[in-house]
Amino acid sequence: MNVIAASKQNGFPNLIVQKYGGSSVATSEKICGVARKVKARVETGAKVAVVVSAMGKTTDSMIALARKVSPSSEPPPREMDMLLATGEQVSAALLSMALNDLKVPAISRNAFQLGIVTSGNYSNARIRDINLTLLSRDMERYDVVVITGFQGITPEGDFTTLGRGGSDTSAVAIAAKAGAPCEIYSDVPGIFTCDPHKVPGAHKLEAITYTEMLELASLGAKVLHMRAVELARRYEVNLYCASTFSEERGTSVLKELPEWMETPVVTGVTVARNQVRFVVKNIPGNGDIVSGIFQTLALAGANIDMISMAGDRGLSFLTFTVLDCDEKSVLKAVTDYMNSHNLTGWTLEPGVPVAKVSAVGDGMNTATGVAGRLFSALRSRSISIMGISTSDINISVLVDGTRADEAVEALAEEFALKS
């Protein structure tokens, strides 16, 4: 496997990067539980770089405190990151203590001590470099290095934080640089074929590709952050997501599925709810007006999706979806635009509540008839398809918003994603 090869090349044989999120280290008891889990890993002969988030809701309560001392202005982002960076230092020190108490040689390191250098944009910094020499030296003396996630320092030595999903990003970056695999532990046991809260019997996936994972972002949202998945894809870091609180097998996120694994046609089904679909009929003129409409919508801050356009005798016929919270601003923006250009004859129907249901799978590349199977599965339940878009590994359809769950259920059944 290329990852292990890379690991050996980079001088980190047996290194595993593990990341434990805030809910995994929320209390002293949970920290002791994580220490036992790490210890078990060390006993298999591994060296472990453990990346931790701040305990539970620490970050939230620090933000609240910051607001209180800064009632009339936003706190300076530099000071905010100085404040927030303490959260991970607390959990890293405590986990290191818990490991030492279990007789596991461990040391904690913050962003200063490990030379995690980032760009200077506070609260949303990008990792520029990690000083592996320091990690390497620690790994000679300790079995575990506990590293503060979510944070870095600027070249000038100011603390930065990495923004949402920051600790996942820290873990993947360290794994990428060291050529090691990366395990992300949280309170969710893995990635499922569909949302298990909506589709009882949804399967947990044994493995999924980076590309599929990015398409199925909503299924993985609570498990790992998409910024970390993108980084893992770029550097081909083997990711593994599982529950902190059980020994149950989790989900691997890889470049491609192992050869011995049968590639499923559809890996998962995801749904985007709370959308409305607009139809603008009889738009006169050439594409200029349509393009003007999109510019207007962008200015109004509406996020447009699932666009389709057709033309007939010089009149265009446009459909698109937006989030339902943007419904009113879209109606107003389009109407204003048309009126300000003295256009007549066009009609804009009120938005229709819809959901976008997507079937995702690397297997679609090579399988035929996937679209056909999808359509008949929906038709057999009398669910109308109000729009469609496809890519190499994705088919998305718009359906009546009230029937989204039924549609997901139908596809899960058709493609054997549930039991």
Add this chain to the structure above:
Amino acid sequence: MNVIAASKQNGFPNLIVQKYGGSSVATSEKICGVARKVKARVETGAKVAVVVSAMGKTTDSMIALARKVSPSSEPPPREMDMLLATGEQVSAALLSMALNDLKVPAISRNAFQLGIVTSGNYSNARIRDINLTLLSRDMERYDVVVITGFQGITPEGDFTTLGRGGSDTSAVAIAAKAGAPCEIYSDVPGIFTCDPHKVPGAHKLEAITYTEMLELASLGAKVLHMRAVELARRYEVNLYCASTFSEERGTSVLKELPEWMETPVVTGVTVARNQVRFVVKNIPGNGDIVSGIFQTLALAGANIDMISMAGDRGLSFLTFTVLDCDEKSVLKAVTDYMNSHNLTGWTLEPGVPVAKVSAVGDGMNTATGVAGRLFSALRSRSISIMGISTSDINISVLVDGTRADEAVEALAEEFALKS
């Protein structure tokens, strides 16, 4: 004044170091109050280096957490300091935010960022150096630099903490290095001639010398740490202690009182309670036995004070005091020692509860009759003197433990220390 001269020499004209303790920054409201106080100082044209402790009881609760994750062993001191160092970083960041909210240009700095290098003995490290170039650079851009007290880093970049009174020590060290005066704010308004809880009407001192302060340690215990006073004495840092929560004038601690100030004979009266006095009579032989007794007591861990010895016809007569908690171990140790040396004829009377009352004042140097005034003040209240020791600036007497408060009161009256 030499301090201002030093300050100008070191390139820090107008610099004042201020230190605010844990109770001064215990809540967001108190942090905002400190910010207003610092702002008022900046508005007089000063640049302020503010040293802060952790908020309220933060350090205590982190220690409790550390014990929980390390149930079977003491947490590694290195990890303990990694943990505890976050406390001051939180309060420094919050105070900097509060200052910025009041439009005061401020930045927070931790031990890494200010190069506060210490020895490597975790939990009780000694400051070796402070990088004034960094402070100086900050002072060009900001009016206030908020500095994490109580902490440093080793030359290898591990966090250390300075032990009890650590933030006071940080503040004085910075002031010493920068040649600036140092103000220590707490919830106590200054140094008093006697304990104001015991002696109603005790005066607050306008000024006191380092030496007096060290002799009167118990009077200053809640105001500033003696380690910081020693450091201030060594580098002649002008100290000033006052309340965070009022504008009331506090107490200056200086090398010598300003010339315009009349030097009082006695500056303050302090009392050490919970002592017992032992008398060992008829110790045979030469000094060897007495010296053996002291060695035995040292091994038993007893802290001996107020020793006196007299001899008569080859027999010695020894008295000393110890803390009452050591009473039993002293009785046993002396008896065992005498018996193991087959000595006879000696007697050891049970301990008598006593208190050591000390009158301290640089003025004693030159004033005559102080001892006489002290004795008659006690005698006029029929308080017996059971022992006495003197130094240049100190007369201590042993009195019946139940009459300690009366004795202090008598001296306070005699030397005009109360109203």
